[in-house]
Amino acid sequence: MVPSLRLRGRFRPWYLLDVAAFLFGAGGSLERTLAGELTRGPAAIGAITPFDVVVAVASGLLAVVVLRFTLGNVWAYAVEYANAGGRWSDLAFLLPVCGGVVALAVTYATTSNLWAAAWAGFWIFAGLAAVVAVVASVAAGYADVPA
Known part of the structure; x- marks a missing residue:
């Protein structure tokens, strides 16, 4: 099977919300890490440690969990309300x-x-x-x- 056809069957547009939440969480974590370093310009990138990367990934994943939990509960509330008439x-x-x-x-x-x-x-x-x-x-x- 052509890979693009397999991807089309599995990819949903709302997955982009997950990507946006991950980028928001990870980016915010890296921004806080580099808050005092940005005055140094491109050399500030060297201030990022492997621990900072792990924290950024964890923050991004937490943002995805919070997004899914919140939207899932609101959607479930809406569906149950509609199902109840x-x-x-x-x-x-x-x-x-x-x-x-x-x-x-x-x-x-x-x-x-x-x-x-x-x-x-x-x-x-x-x-x-x-x-x-x-x-x-x-x-x-x-x-x-x-x-």
């Missing part, structure tokens, strides 16, 4: 998603730390999703009780 335009669906996005934006605007913003956005999303689930469950329970 809801629409993605319902307030019960939009409240946690929009709350998470707002928390991400506000945290990033105040701290300029993308990791902290992603962490805050995810946990606000998860907390609001839990609150919405409990409120919907209680409301459904009271709706089934005969008057």
Whole structure:
């Protein structure tokens, strides 16, 4: 089989998000390593040790794991909500998603730390999703009780 045909069957466009997350994590790690060395110009590249490379690769892989975990949970929430008969335009669906996005934006605007913003956005999303689930469950329970 032609290699390009085999690759076409396995490659998905969203894998580019993984590559971008890896480059973001590894690049950020190398940037922090070279923060004080950049004034030396090209000689700063010599300041990178093998340990720095391992840390950069680990940071890149961690960024991919965080991306997959976050997007996977949000996507699972959306699919389960739709499978339960809801629409993605319902307030019960939009409240946690929009709350998470707002928390991400506000945290990033105040701290300029993308990791902290992603962490805050995810946990606000998860907390609001839990609150919405409990409120919907209680409301459904009271709706089934005969008057």
